[in-house]
Amino acid sequence: DAGVIQSPRHEVTEMGQEVTLRCKPISGHNSLFWYRQTMMRGLELLIYFNNNVPIDDSGMPEDRFSAKMPNASFSTLKIQPSEPRDSAVYFCASRPTSGYEQYFGPGTRLTVT
């Protein structure tokens, strides 16, 4: 099993540019989570999906952030336009149908200059 796959692993972009982060959950998992981690705020839940449907997006910081899950094997987190304060490590996690533990990907380190 390849685990949760995230791409890119590192992204450096300039303020104002659009950024798209990608996640492939573990096959057979029906829940997917996006987190953001910074030194100041720790690990924060941004949004989570159950069976491809967004269940709770209360953690999404503002309208510049959007997330989609068009099918069970792919999700994107988009930031448009990006700002320096969006610099963080973004993690994707998935959870199996029959369990409650989450499996995290390696993360995408985003730097906005």
Next chain:
Amino acid sequence: DAKTTQPPSMDCAEGRAANLPCNHSTISGNEYVYWYRQIHSQGPQYIIHGLKNNETNEMASLIITEDRKSSTLILPHATLRDTAVYYCIVRVASSASKIIFGSGTRLSIRP
């Protein structure tokens, strides 16, 4: 979900048992205790969870007090690779339930 309290940091000698405490005095009857850890630059990793009975797996043991107000994660023979931030989380075991990570305990294993 109930709030948890953990010491910000601990250290342990390599080869010894590492005992990480967690206080969750407001835990409800249907809330489980979960432990995750995050090794530097990696995503968090699930370790173990339990409701009221003690649990053991290949990674660790979880001891929950009888009143369920506190628990201890035990790494029986700590190695340098166990250096990480350990998160104790309590939550309802439901597909609609989400994990809220606190600040955790930074465990350092000394050679």
